[in-house]
Amino acid sequence: MNRFTNEELMRKVQEGFIVESEEDMTDDYKKALIVQLTVQGDTELISAPAYFMAARDAPSANTMVSAVAIIQDELGHANIAYRLLEDLGVDRRWLLYEREPAKFKHPYGFDQPLENWAELVTANALYDRAGITLLGDVHRNTSYGPLKRGLAKVAMEENFHLRHGEVWIRRLAEAGSAGKDAVQRALDWMFPMGVEWFGMPDDRKHHNAQLDYRLKGMTNDQLRQTWLRAVVPLCEELGYDVPARSNSDTGEVELLYELPCQYDPEQRRWLFDETLTWKQVFDRWKQRGPMNQQYVESVRRSRFDVERLLAA
């Protein structure tokens, strides 16, 4: 028997009530929280093999140390989300080791190969910025106490990842020529990936359990705009081209293409003329990208080896 009805709980959390255990939840609240935590955990987890793929291209010992430190943080963050899920009765072993790779819920952007140092630092600048935008909002607004506390560490560390990315894309911009071109090529496919990360626009999405239950505070469009307002002026300042511009009248950043549109993962190219429905975008996400299997395999391939040694 739930302590509150959905309507009562919605009203209470909007007034600042903090949920501390399952007794305070309704089934719908718990369901929405589990989805949110799974997306969070999977995103942190799969960022690790994606970043590691590019970290092997680190140009020096120092850069390798920073890249691997970021990967270690991401795995720690994944562990925090999965631990919270485990306390909600979700089997962590199933989550990590038994789910079909295609059932993971991380963004499509992390199903792509990161092939060199410029792509790694651009990912730090764009994707870790998306992470801070989304999780910063959750940290400030979530009605779930254990998550609010867990995110204190995450917020601190994601800022370091973001700075790492921004410092490096600035450094490569200042170097000019081949260094700047490498970041520009990365931005060409990664910037629209970041835009799409925030999901369906508000006018298409009428009901949002995460907002109703105050599992987050801002809408998709507000979050996307927050990200754009951070990323686009930086790119403009550094002389990188991205398909968006700041509107000085409204203060908003506007996209210079129709969202959503098609992506060709083989060519790593956005087909801006080929507009899609959001249903088609969800289908593309569900099919997952080219590195999905390999990334998931890479975090689990030796998992049962030690168990077998200990059981022998």
Place this chain on the structure above:
Amino acid sequence: MESERVYEVFARKQRQDRFQHVGTVTAPNRNLARVYAWQTYDEDKWFEMVVAPRDSFSAVNLFRFPFTVNESDLG
């Protein structure tokens, strides 16, 4: 094979500080719990960190998860 348990992690930044609850880890034994806690919750330079199995806690006034995992507490 040892089964995994949940450990609660507490830490404080400076000697005069109170301990704060910084998170949880799962581990097959106490020594690995110490290692996992230190590696996972490395966001600060802690003066002191301790871990304890969740089921070693007894609720005092609020009988609900996570600290009410001992049936006997419900008495």
